Amino acid sequence: MKAITFQSVETLRFEDVPDAELVDDTDVLVGVRAAGICGSDLHPYFGREVGLDVGTVMGHELLGDVIEVGSGVTGFSVGDRVVAPFTTSCGSCFFCASGLTARCLRGQLFGWVEQGQGLHGAQAELVRVPLADGTLVSVPDGLDDAVGLLAGDILSTATFGADLAGVGRGDVVAVVGCGPVGLLAIVTALDRGAARVVAVDSVPTRLETAELFGATAVSFETDDPRTVVDEATEGRGADAAIEAVGSAAATRAAADLLRPGGRLAALGVHTEAHLALSPGEMYDRNLSYAAGRCPARRYMPASLELALRNADLIASLISHRLPLSEGVEAYRRFAAREPGWNKVVLLPQA
Numbered sequence: 001m002k003a004i005t006f007q008s009v010e011t012l013r014f015e016d017v018p019d020a021e022l023v024d025d026t027d028v029l030v031g032v033r034a035a036g037i038c039g040s041d042l043h044p045y046f047g048r049e050v051g052l053d054v055g056t057v058m059g060h061e062l063l064g065d066v067i068e069v070g071s072g073v074t075g076f077s078v079g080d081r082v083v084a085p086f087t088t089s090c091g092s093c094f095f096c097a098s099g100l101t102a103r104c105l106r107g108q109l110f111g112w113v114e115q116g117q118g119l120h121g122a123q124a125e126l127v128r129v130p131l132a133d134g135t136l137v138s139v140p141d142g143l144d145d146a147v148g149l150l151a152g153d154i155l156s157t158a159t160f161g162a163d164l165a166g167v168g169r170g171d172v173v174a175v176v177g178c179g180p181v182g183l184l185a186i187v188t189a190l191d192r193g194a195a196r197v198v199a200v201d202s203v204p205t206r207l208e209t210a211e212l213f214g215a216t217a218v219s220f221e222t223d224d225p226r227t228v229v230d231e232a233t234e235g236r237g238a239d240a241a242i243e244a245v246g247s248a249a250a251t252r253a254a255a256d257l258l259r260p261g262g263r264l265a266a267l268g269v270h271t272e273a274h275l276a277l278s279p280g281e282m283y284d285r286n287l288s289y290a291a292g293r294c295p296a297r298r299y300m301p302a303s304l305e306l307a308l309r310n311a312d313l314i315a316s317l318i319s320h321r322l323p324l325s326e327g328v329e330a331y332r333r334f335a336a337r338e339p340g341w342n343k344v345v346l347l348p349q350a
């Protein structure tokens, strides 16, 4: 099968690899219709996260058709259109039962094979989905492949961010980072009644999309986001901040926008050794900080409904729908944040 594979930092390859196949009787084999390129793929791409084996099939956002079913799978049949969260989940361990599906005791991240152990990813014609009954979700009819795909990762992550930040009706919310995750965090914050979202980035086309999605967009290169937040809050600061970058600078920026008692949700994947806030500052300003991998499987049913209700808006986030053969070049341009490269979805069957 054709796939996008990891070779070394900033080097991927579009190549033939052995077909994915069933291993355990609880597996399903999916023919991939849509596979996203996520900001999280950029961490191994740029070498911020290390350990990925050469030849690992990249990608953890996947929607497709069930083409083969293990004998122990009861919930899915050949031909079903399904979407997966970016990690597998058994559905029955302590963490799955309590909703923290991202920490399933048997969970694995798609697109991460290290020292021969792990799961290949979805930027391929076929992908093996272990623990299929606890992992996969059926896609409602009428939902576009590329939009439904987002329920398995970034749309659920955006809702998780609103939850972690305790976003409620009437809140003023700062969103730091207007990549695909931050842009959808604008949608989810407004969906749950935020009065105002101030969105911060420096990429002009991403800021334009943020405005389109209903935020007041501020470039941190040319303007001071705190001034904009102050105008909306009588100088208090934002009630909640959602950081969707993954850097000390972004943590700092988000904290600086909060009011005393404010809540900071860190969605970005961080690779620094220390938090950019001191315990003393958190005490003195009564700040809360919450972070973590989104338990996407738990959020997916609600995310699919949100996607149906906002299909056109969410579709407008997807700037590029490309065949798999153009995936390597697409990584380069998405990683470089070229103007207009908001969200890339690869279509292996195109």
Ligand SMILES: NC(=O)c1ccc[n+]([C@@H]2O[C@H](COP(=O)([O-])OP(=O)(O)OC[C@H]3O[C@@H](n4cnc5c(N)ncnc54)[C@H](O)[C@@H]3O)[C@@H](O)[C@H]2O)c1
Pocket (backbone or CB within 6 Å): 038, 039, 040, 041, 042, 043, 153, 154, 157, 176, 177, 178, 179, 180, 181, 182, 200, 201, 202, 203, 206, 220, 244, 245, 246, 247, 249, 250, 253, 266, 267, 268, 269, 270, 292, 293, 294, 295, 337
């Ligand atoms: N928690 C989870 O489960 C989860 C799920 C998906 C993605 N993520 C993470 O979320 C982050 C965002 O993902 P994405 O796909 O949107 O990535 P992305 O790289 O496309 O977007 C990041 C954006 O942040 C902007 N940025 C950089 N520094 C900034 C700063 N100091 N202030 C404001 N903006 C700044 C960039 O210009 C860019 O537009 C990544 O770290 C990704 O790994 C986490």
Ligand SMILES: [Zn+2]
Pocket (backbone or CB within 6 Å): 038, 039, 040, 041, 060, 061, 086, 153, 154
């Ligand atoms: Zn992701």
Ligand SMILES: [Zn+2]
Pocket (backbone or CB within 6 Å): 089, 090, 091, 092, 093, 094, 095, 096, 097, 103, 104, 105, 106, 107
């Ligand atoms: Zn589990």
